Amino acid sequence: MSAGFELFDHTADLGLRAWADTPGGLVEPLTRGFYAAVGDVAAAPGGSVETLSIGGADPALRWRDYLARLLLLFECDGVVLVDPRVTRLDEAGLEVVARHAPLDAAASDLAREVKAVTYHALSLVEADGRWTFTVILDI
Amino acid sequence: MFTGPLEPIDANRWRIPKSYKQGMRVDGLIYANAALIEAIKSDRSPEQVANVATLPGIVKYSLAMPDIHWGYGFCIGGVAATDPENGGVISPGGVGYDINCGVRLIRTNVKLKHAEKRIERLVDALFDSVPCGVGRGGRIKFTPAELQRLVSEGSPFVIRRGLGWESDVYTTEGGGRIAGAMPEYVSPTAYQRGAGQCGTLGSGNHFMEVQVVDHVDDPKAAAVMGLEEGLVTVLIHSGSRGFGYQICEDALMELRDVPRKYGIDLPDRQLVCAPVNSPEGQRYLGAMRAAANYAWCNRQIMTHLAREVFSDVFGRPAEDLGMGLVYDVAHNIAKMEPYDVDGRQVELCVHRKGATRAFPPGHPELPDKYRSIGQPVLVPGDMGRASYVLVGRPGAMEHTFGSCCHGAGRRMSRGAAIRASKGRNIRRELLNKGVVARARGRTGLEEEQPDAYKDVVEVVGVLHDAGIAAKVARLRPIGVIKG
Numbered sequence: 377m378s379a380g381f382e383l384f385d386h387t388a389d390l391g392l393r394a395w396a397d398t399p400g401g402l403v404e405p406l407t408r409g410f411y412a413a414v415g416d417v418a419a420a421p422g423g424s425v426e427t428l429s430i431g432g433a434d435p436a437l438r439w440r441d442y443l444a445r446l447l448l449l450f451e452c453d454g455v456v457l458v459d460p461r462v463t464r465l466d467e468a469g470l471e472v473v474a475r476h477a478p479l480d481a482a483a484s485d486l487a488r489e490v491k492a493v494t495y496h497a498l499s500l501v502e503a504d505g506r507w508t509f510t511v512i513l514d515i
Numbered sequence: 516m517f518t519g520p521l522e523p524i525d526a527n528r529w530r531i532p533k534s535y536k537q538g539m540r541v542d543g544l545i546y547a548n549a550a551l552i553e554a555i556k557s558d559r560s561p562e563q564v565a566n567v568a569t570l571p572g573i574v575k576y577s578l579a580m581p582d583i584h585w586g587y588g589f590c591i592g593g594v595a596a597t598d599p600e601n602g603g604v605i606s607p608g609g610v611g612y613d614i615n616c617g618v619r620l621i622r623t624n625v626k627l628k629h630a631e632k633r634i635e636r637l638v639d640a641l642f643d644s645v646p647c648g649v650g651r652g653g654r655i656k657f658t659p660a661e662l663q664r665l666v667s668e669g670s671p672f673v674i675r676r677g678l679g680w681e682s683d684v685y686t687t688e689g690g691g692r693i694a695g696a697m698p699e700y701v702s703p704t705a706y707q708r709g710a711g712q713c714g715t716l717g718s719g720n721h722f723m724e725v726q727v728v729d730h731v732d733d734p735k736a737a738a739v740m741g742l743e744e745g746l747v748t749v750l751i752h753s754g755s756r757g758f759g760y761q762i763c764e765d766a767l768m769e770l771r772d773v774p775r776k777y778g779i780d781l782p783d784r785q786l787v788c789a790p791v792n793s794p795e796g797q798r799y800l801g802a803m804r805a806a807a808n809y810a811w812c813n814r815q816i817m818t819h820l821a822r823e824v825f826s827d828v829f830g831r832p833a834e835d836l837g838m839g840l841v842y843d844v845a846h847n848i849a850k851m852e853p854y855d856v857d858g859r860q861v862e863l864c865v866h867r868k869g870a871t872r873a874f875p876p877g878h879p880e881l882p883d884k885y886r887s888i889g890q891p892v893l894v895p896g897d898m899g900r901a902s903y904v905l906v907g908r909p910g911a912m913e914h915t916f917g918s919c920c921h922g923a924g925r926r927m928s929r930g931a932a933i934r935a936s937k938g939r940n941i942r943r944e945l946l947n948k949g950v951v952a953r954a955r956g957r958t959g960l961e962e963e964q965p966d967a968y969k970d971v972v973e974v975v976g977v978l979h980d981a982g983i984a985a986k987v988a989r990l991r992p993i994g995v996i997k998g
Binding site for chain 2: 383384385386387388389390414415437441444448451452481485486487488489491492493494495496497498512514515
């Protein structure tokens, strides 16, 4: 099993690329990659296990929409997703179960504000058994 | 790297012929000199100029200013006008996520020699007073009902609450309010994101700078603006914060399938759009205008905070310090404006994505004060060198839909700027140049270091020489706060 992510340059903004052996395996590196774009994000104990449901038939758009939800949860509610795992991924959509933990502000070092998850350079490709998702974050 | 055609028209303009790419309805036109165009070719922003040329109803050209760099959908520095009566579209990507991101300049009577003695204290006090950085909420709170009025009424609403001077309205683009805002088209999520952020700087490239007028090119225009060599000014760069970001996000989501509905083929899904006169187009415009009004309030509140700080540090009321607003301009917006197209007056939808309005002398939308000299155009450079004040010239109406550049434009990515800062202390380097800098984010100064930007002198020079805008004054930073 190989999964990971990288942040890459995009002029004034920041690219996020994540890869995994399966489409559902993208959830963990993508989640980590998103928080890495923000800075050193620490989750506090507690919170509750909840399910995020993302609709839509386009596989790349689903993952973009998932990241957009992470952004809203972080900015509006101070929620950090911990141990995310995909419980459903089919033509109807995506379901992610995770602990929705409160942000530990004191233990976090927030480097930058992510304004939005864009559609620019958005792609989900499979090559040689590896799934790679790419997106640009507006900084 | 862009490898397509870039044909020189003259010393300051380069054409991408519409034959370059299938679907282009007009030529692309980039304002740049020979040196700048080499840097511009190094990314794919000219491809984005060509993509925008495919939008239905686009008029004359898909334009880019010399501060062009790679964006998403539209390039940064892009201008496109569409004709609604000819199927013209509105594209949220032509406005950007930070709706009505813009700049405002405040003058003062404070002389450099007096400011230099207190600059550390002044910058520290601004840093303490003006909320900046990730997660910093605003000091002024608004109820949901007040927020709805704020986004309908624009900066006059917050000025009536004592957060500014009556005169500020007259020197803000459009009077600090764009008519036709539809708060009912704004999602609850956008209100939630925007609720606590009005009056906050944000992060990224947003800043508040204390500057000094260090060179005047046009003494007459400078005098009208209250600028003279040696006087201190304040420049504020920010936008509509999470409120605007969410309105753009919502619109891009809602418009996903709309191009197909209207038979529009797009080369990039970030260019998603709707006919201006369609229900979907009007819905976005109504929400976008609400975000524009929010942004003018945001910059207005920070103006109030800056005046309070100056008053405290210099021990005199802000009025005695002459802290009048020179001007406030939007540089991420779409506006309906009349233009002469082939001999007839047409109401066009002008997208400015990282481009500033630059109306010439005599334009009826200008306040009386500026009718004889043209609209002030504020062009931030970088925090180590300079920013510029220009005025719009007649060439802007003839060639660029009343538009000019919005800054120096990045030449380094954020990552490259951080790598270039390894082993250096940017804060100390700035101090050695006479700039006191404070930043909240751990890499803010590195990412925004002066070398990350093109030389604003060169960028501004292209538009000055092309007759789009004329130089009035150069402003040198002496203090910077960043998120």
